[in-house]
Amino acid sequence: MSAPVQIYQSEDGQTRVEVRVGEDTVWLRQEQMSELFGRERSVITKHLRNVFKEGELDEKSNVQNLHIAGSDRPVKFYNLDVIINERIGPSRRAKGERGIWQRRFWDHLIRDEADLQRHVDYTHYNPVKHGHVRRVADWPYSSFHRDVKLGLVESDWACGEDFDAGFGERGEV
Structure with a gap:
């Protein structure tokens, strides 16, 4: 190898x-x-x-x-x-399951920059999806705040009723 x-x-x-x-x-x-x-x-x-x-x-x-x-x-x-x-x-x-903390876990090799970005976006949006907060910026534990400081994303990212995420489990938000 x-x-x-x-x-x-x-x-x-x-x-x-x-x-x-x-x-x-x-x-x-x-x-x-x-x-x-x-x-x-x-x-x-x-x-x-x-x-x-x-x-x-x-x-x-x-x-x-x-x-x-x-x-x-x-x-x-x-x-x-x-x-x-x-x-x-x-x-x-x-059941043929692995001994991991979350049964729905899957292995995924990041294919390219666009795939990485979809995964990062999904991670940022997850607290909103599950109803913990109304806006991504409201979740205090997120790497989103670091990315805003670095200028990688706008602080109002994913705000608004017409936001179409286009990522997530089976392509759903």
């Missing part, structure tokens, strides 16, 4: 993770997962050992050994399924 590397950094600059992207997934080393989740590497190692030992995931299809610069032996990289793995209860296992 010769995967391009993407670098993600938190806004405060405290956390910086280099992520290998390839085969419609991301790949991280144990050290990177340790930093990402704020846990000691030994905790990550123990968790991964249990995931594979208990058969929650298949190690062979979710781990790749890669040679990287500065290492005299191959380094294990774990894909997204391993990174976000959660325990799956018997009822979810029987």
Whole structure:
């Protein structure tokens, strides 16, 4: 796997993770997962050992050994399924569901800038859609306020009766 590397950094600059992207997934080393989740590497190692030992995931299809610069032996990289793995209860296992917090969750690879914008718009508009506020700007927890400050969106975005979102679940608002 010769995967391009993407670098993600938190806004405060405290956390910086280099992520290998390839085969419609991301790949991280144990050290990177340790930093990402704020846990000691030994905790990550123990968790991964249990995931594979208990058969929650298949190690062979979710781990790749890669040679990287500065290492005299191959380094294990774990894909997204391993990174976000959660325990799956018997009822979810029987239904073929993943052990995630929201049953309607889906994986989606952002295809292009327009697709990314639709997802950001959907996220901004969601509190309005669910009746928590009347205007996007009224939701205090939204990244919308940051985007307004950066000049990426107008403060009155999505206001008005004739607003046609054109995004959301199955294309509905």
